[in-house]
Amino acid sequence: MNSDANPIWTLVWTFALMSFFAVGGANSAVPEMHRIAVDVHHWMTDRQFADIFAISQLSPGPNVLIVTLIGYSVAGVAGALTATVAMCGPTAILAYYVSRLLARSSHSPWPGIIQAALVPLSIGLMGASGLILALTSDRSWLAGLITVAAAVLAFATRLNPLWMLVAGGVLGFAGVI
Amino acid sequence: MPPDSPPAAIPAPEIPASIPPNQPGLLELFVAFAKMSLAGFGGVLVWARRGIVDQHRWMTAEEFNETFALCHFLPGPNIVNLSVVFGSRFRGVAGGLAAFAGLVGPPMVIATVLAAVYARYGEIDALRRILAGVACAAVGLLLAVVFKMMMPLIKKRDVVGLLIMVAVFIAIGLFRLPLQAVLLVGIPLSLAITYYMRRRVNG
Numbered sequence: 001m002n003s004d005a006n007p008i009w010t011l012v013w014t015f016a017l018m019s020f021f022a023v024g025g026a027n028s029a030v031p032e033m034h035r036i037a038v039d040v041h042h043w044m045t046d047r048q049f050a051d052i053f054a055i056s057q058l059s060p061g062p063n064v065l066i067v068t069l070i071g072y073s074v075a076g077v078a079g080a081l082t083a084t085v086a087m088c089g090p091t092a093i094l095a096y097y098v099s100r101l102l103a104r105s106s107h108s109p110w111p112g113i114i115q116a117a118l119v120p121l122s123i124g125l126m127g128a129s130g131l132i133l134a135l136t137s138d139r140s141w142l143a144g145l146i147t148v149a150a151a152v153l154a155f156a157t158r159l160n161p162l163w164m165l166v167a168g169g170v171l172g173f174a175g176v177i
Numbered sequence: 178m179p180p181d182s183p184p185a186a187i188p189a190p191e192i193p194a195s196i197p198p199n200q201p202g203l204l205e206l207f208v209a210f211a212k213m214s215l216a217g218f219g220g221v222l223v224w225a226r227r228g229i230v231d232q233h234r235w236m237t238a239e240e241f242n243e244t245f246a247l248c249h250f251l252p253g254p255n256i257v258n259l260s261v262v263f264g265s266r267f268r269g270v271a272g273g274l275a276a277f278a279g280l281v282g283p284p285m286v287i288a289t290v291l292a293a294v295y296a297r298y299g300e301i302d303a304l305r306r307i308l309a310g311v312a313c314a315a316v317g318l319l320l321a322v323v324f325k326m327m328m329p330l331i332k333k334r335d336v337v338g339l340l341i342m343v344a345v346f347i348a349i350g351l352f353r354l355p356l357q358a359v360l361l362v363g364i365p366l367s368l369a370i371t372y373y374m375r376r377r378v379n380g
Contacts, residue, residue, distance in 0.1 A: 019253045021356050023364075026254045027319060031349045032356035039353075051299065054312035055291050061214045061284025062221050064254035068285050072292035080289045088281060091253025092261040096273060099247055099262040109375075115250035117371040120338040121363050123326045124345025130320045131350040137312040146310065150317025155324050162218045164314045172310020173303060 007075045008082050010041065015067055015086040020094075024122025026064035026087070030129035033070060043074050050136040058165055064088060143177045201235055203275040206264050209233060210279030221256045221280070229263065236263075257281065337374065341367050 014036055022029040030053070037043045044052070052073070056066035064087055071083025102111065138144040150164040171177065201209065213224040222245070230241050244266075248258035257280060264276030298304055330338045341363065348359045 018356070021360050022252055022254065023360065024249065024255070027322070029356065031353070035353060035355065048299075050312045051295065051308045052292075054308050054315050055295060056288065057218075057315035057318065058311055059284060059288050059291055060216065060218055061288065062217070062254055062256045062280065064257060065281075065284055065288045068288040069292045069295075072289055073296065077289060080285070080292065084281060084285055088254060088257045088277070091251065092257055092273075092277060095248055095251050095253065095258035095262050096265055096270075098251060099244075099266075102247060111247065111250060113371055113375060114368065115246060116338075116375075117367040118250055118364070119326070120330065120335075120342040121345050121360065121367055123323060123330070124342040125349060125356075126319065126323045126326070127342070127346045128350030130316060130323055131346070133312070133316045133319065137309070137316050139309075143309070143313045146313040147317040147320070150314040151320040151324070152317075154318050154321035160218070161318050164318060165218075165311050168310040168312070168314025169307045170310070172306045172308070172313070175306060177306070177309055177313065 008078060011071055011074060011079055011083045012086045015071075015083050016090050019087045019091045022087075022091070023118045024125065026062070026066065027129055028122050028125035030066070031125065031132050033066065034132055037070055041074075043070065046136045048073070050133060053133055054137075054165075140177055146171060146177070201233065201267055201272075203268055203271060206268065206272055206275040207279035210260050210264075210276045211283045214280045214284050225256060225259065235267070337370055341370075 018029050018032055018036075021032070034049055038046055038049050052069045053066060056063065056069055059065065065084070067083040067087045068080045071079035071081070073079075075082070102108070134144070134147055138147055146168055150168065153159055153164055154161055209228055210225075213228045214221055217224045226238075226241060229235050230238050236244070244262055245255070245259060248255045248262060251258055257277065260276040260280040261273040263273075265273035268275065295304075295308075299308075327339075327342070329335075330342070345359060345363055348354045348363075349356065
């Protein structure tokens with residue numbers, strides 16, 4: 001972390017800009033976070049990024065908190081706070097104004113059209129998140145098997161996802177991976 | 178972590194069911210969203226629905242779906258948008274801020290503590306192995322969400338939607354193109370196609 005430019009400002013504009021492109025939620029922006037944190041700014045390694053994603057899934061709260069962890073690793077507590085507010089604030093203000101606008105004219109077909117148009121984009125983005133994270137996390141065929149097993153269980157059952165994370169942790173600790 | 182429910186909590190079930198549109202106060206908004214958020218591992222939406230619709234009866238199920246649909250088509254973290262829109266509907270800007278602070282504040286403290294622990298002990302071998310295992314499972318959970326979201330497109334035989342989805346996946350996942358560039362092309366294209374298809378169906 002060289003102090004060639006104040007990293008706080010980099011966090012602010014990076015995440016504020018990114019939030020407007022996070023269609024369908026924070027997980028859609030994971031590939032972009034990975035590209036910026038690992039490839040562009042070299043804030044962390046591939047492996048650290050995978051770790052941070054794992055920690056963000058382990059901790060309670062909205063998925064967006066992965067930016068808190070990225071912010072912390074860049075600039076400590078101030079970075080954590082800055083990144084979180086930058087990622088949440090601008091779009092929350094937008095949502096506030098749009099909801100007030102739509103409360104007055106609720107018969108417009110556009111919300112439906114926009115939503116239908118954004119859903120495929122959002123799924124494609126999240127699929128890309130899955131691929132990029134799988135490439136960084138699954139370094140053996142057993143690790144890949146854990147991913148597949150967790151995916152199948154989460155897809156087909158109503159089991160609390162926390163159990164799958166715990167099971168993954170236990171298997172990892174046991175040295176299976 | 179301190180326990181999040183002080184003994185002074187209001188006994189919720191004693192509210193008579195005859196007045197469905199309950200009006201939450203600022204503190205109530207904060208506490209309700211903090212509880213939903215802290216209960217939500219891998220997504221808060223389920224808990225938000227449970228809390229807002231079933232437990233507190235602040236909204237009917239239809240109202241909740243409409244509000245969530247709005248927050249889903251807007252950019253940014255959906256559930257954060259939902260908290261702001263929901264809180265401000267009852268208590269104006271202050272209500273939006275209270276709900277937002279409840280949703281993001283407490284888990285952010287936890288995430289920051291975990292980040293500090295990771296920064297300090299992240300290289301310890303046992304922790305490394307555990308995290309590697311958790312990461313594998315976490316990716317699986319994400320993939321499951323992707324497949325769940327894909328099912329309606331497959332059931333509707335929405336070929337155009339599936340093609341757009343695959344194109345975005347390839348552009349971002351395989352070619353690692355910047356998000357902005359992909360979306361600046363993808364969003365107008367998808368909008369135009371969706372609009373054209375709907376007009377053809379209706380006309």
